[in-house]
Amino acid sequence: MNKMKFSNTKQQILSVALDFFSRHGYSSASIRQIAREVGIRESAIYNHFKSKDDIFMAILAEFNSRAIGKHVLSDDLLDDLGEPEKFLKNFAGKLIDYWNKPEERKFIRVLLMEQFTRVGQKELSITGYLNELRSICKLIFEEMIKNNIIKNFDSVTLADEFTGLLFLIRSELMAGEKTDNITLVRELMEKHVGFFWNAVKL
Amino acid sequence: MNKMKFSNTKQQILSVALDFFSRHGYSSASIRQIAREVGIRESAIYNHFKSKDDIFMAILAEFNSRAIGKHVLSDDLLDDLGEPEKFLKNFAGKLIDYWNKPEERKFIRVLLMEQFTRVGQKELSITGYLNELRSICKLIFEEMIKNNIIKNFDSVTLADEFTGLLFLIRSELMAGEKTDNITLVRELMEKHVGFFWNAVKL
DNA sequence: GTCTATAAGGAGATAGAC
DNA sequence: GTCTATCTCCTTATAGAC
Numbered sequence: 229m230n231k232m233k234f235s236n237t238k239q240q241i242l243s244v245a246l247d248f249f250s251r252h253g254y255s256s257a258s259i260r261q262i263a264r265e266v267g268i269r270e271s272a273i274y275n276h277f278k279s280k281d282d283i284f285m286a287i288l289a290e291f292n293s294r295a296i297g298k299h300v301l302s303d304d305l306l307d308d309l310g311e312p313e314k315f316l317k318n319f320a321g322k323l324i325d326y327w328n329k330p331e332e333r334k335f336i337r338v339l340l341m342e343q344f345t346r347v348g349q350k351e352l353s354i355t356g357y358l359n360e361l362r363s364i365c366k367l368i369f370e371e372m373i374k375n376n377i378i379k380n381f382d383s384v385t386l387a388d389e390f391t392g393l394l395f396l397i398r399s400e401l402m403a404g405e406k407t408d409n410i411t412l413v414r415e416l417m418e419k420h421v422g423f424f425w426n427a428v429k430l
Numbered sequence: 431m432n433k434m435k436f437s438n439t440k441q442q443i444l445s446v447a448l449d450f451f452s453r454h455g456y457s458s459a460s461i462r463q464i465a466r467e468v469g470i471r472e473s474a475i476y477n478h479f480k481s482k483d484d485i486f487m488a489i490l491a492e493f494n495s496r497a498i499g500k501h502v503l504s505d506d507l508l509d510d511l512g513e514p515e516k517f518l519k520n521f522a523g524k525l526i527d528y529w530n531k532p533e534e535r536k537f538i539r540v541l542l543m544e545q546f547t548r549v550g551q552k553e554l555s556i557t558g559y560l561n562e563l564r565s566i567c568k569l570i571f572e573e574m575i576k577n578n579i580i581k582n583f584d585s586v587t588l589a590d591e592f593t594g595l596l597f598l599i600r601s602e603l604m605a606g607e608k609t610d611n612i613t614l615v616r617e618l619m620e621k622h623v624g625f626f627w628n629a630v631k632l
Numbered sequence: 633g634t635c636t637a638t639a640a641g642g643a644g645a646t647a648g649a650c
Numbered sequence: 651g652t653c654t655a656t657c658t659c660c661t662t663a664t665a666g667a668c
Contacts, residue, residue: 235633237633250546251546251547252457252547253455253456253457253543253546253547254455255454255455255457255458256457256547258660258661258662259661259662259663260660260661260662268633268634268635269634269635269636270662270663271634271635271636271637271663271664271665272633272634272635274662274663274664275633275634276633278663279662279663280661280662280663337546340542340543340545340546341455341542341543341544341546341547342543343542343605344452344453344455344539344542344543344604344605345453345454345455345458345543347605347606353602353605354598354601354602355602381625381628382621385621385622385625388595388618388621388622389595389622389625392594392595392598392599393590393591393594393595393598395598396556396594396595396597396598397594399556400555400556400557402546403545403546403549403555404549416590419584419587419590420587420590420591423583423587423591423629426629427625427628427629437651439651439652460642460643460644461643461644461645462642462643462644470651470652470653471652471653471654472644472645473645473646473647473652473653473654473655474651474652474653476644476645476646477651477652478651480645481644481645482643482644482645
């Protein structure tokens with residue numbers, strides 16, 4: 229996230245707002261609480277955003293502009309393409325790490341909570357959220373099929389199967405505040421990748 | 431749902447409240463709106479429920495007392511146990527139908543929205559919601575393993591893989607109001623069962 | 633850019649008549 | 651069991667001084 233794009237106060241408002249939205253939901257989080265947490269008065273917020281909804285949209289835009297591929301497809305990861313099972317485990321691991329970042333967790337919570345109150349907002353749907361990731365997976369699996377590493381399944385189905393359950397695992401264990409949930413997430417992730425690899429390997 | 435358990439007005443309040451909660455979220459739905467929709471004054475609601483939260487808890491209790499197994503494990507389904515692939519397709523189909531009932535869709539939406547605002551309420555978590563279903567699946571897969579129908583995988587993993595993606599498919603396509611989404615849901619469901627069966631069959 | 637003051641309305645909930 | 655009337659509090663948002 230580009231921290232220099234906004235003034236300190238503006239960025240602080242966005243950060244506090246995301247935190248409140250993710251814990252209480254959009255409508256329960258109040259401008260008053262957000263202002264108090266930032267350390268200013270409610271009215272001062274309106275120098276940076278024209279409404280509560282405007283804050284929400286700014287958060288949406290901020291998260292929509294980041295590219296997930298840059299975070300989960302590091303160079304050292306691609307070195308393992310010769311060992312596909314190891315590659316898939318590492319890839320899923322990167323993803324779990326990415327989804328476990330505090331700001332990303334907050335955003336996923338907001339996404340799951342507000343997806344039904346703002347229908348039609350495509351950035352605020354599970355499909356929209358997983359879109360880029362599924363495209364990346366599709367390309368990877370097409371390459372694996374071409375190189376006779378995995379069975380010749382429909383690459384869209386493969387991407388859905390691989391990413392879908394990972395996202396459910398992460399979502400399901402998102403409610404608890406305890407950070408040690410991540411151990412269980414990682415365990416379930418490894419089981420899923422194991423099952424998946426067994427299903428597709430040649 | 432036992433429609434005779436409550437008076438007509440009480441049941442109507444619950445029904446309207448669930449509808450509002452599922453569309454706007456708990457905190458955005460107001461007693462005032464609910465009362466207007468039912469056709470009574472706000473104060474009359476307090477003859478049936480002692481608070482807004484009390485209405486929410488009543489809805490939770492209502493849905494928590496239903497047994498999903500009775501709906502998805504019909505007699506004609508169990509006739510197909512000799513043809514496991516057909517059985518799994520029908521079983522998943524029953525599940526999709528069950529999740530597509532208007533009241534159940536509303537409840538799933540409420541569940542996804544409120545799971546983070548009421549942390550610790552186990553009836554209000556994805557895990558709690560899928561618990562019974564996963565147990566049923568686990569038993570089915572253990573039976574299939576014993577009868578050498580499928581590979582000897584960990585039955586918990588099998589249940590997670592089978593039910594998990596079905597639930598994600600249903601959740602992901604829950605936001606749109608259009609009922610014809612069900613066609614796409616069914617299509618994705620069949621692809622998932624096909625992939626799953628290929629992975630586990632002997 | 634932040635403050636005080638205030639507007640205007642909606643929220644959940646209760647009292648008491650019928 | 652439903653009504654009218656009312657209480658108290660909180661909400662988003664604006665006006666204008668500094």
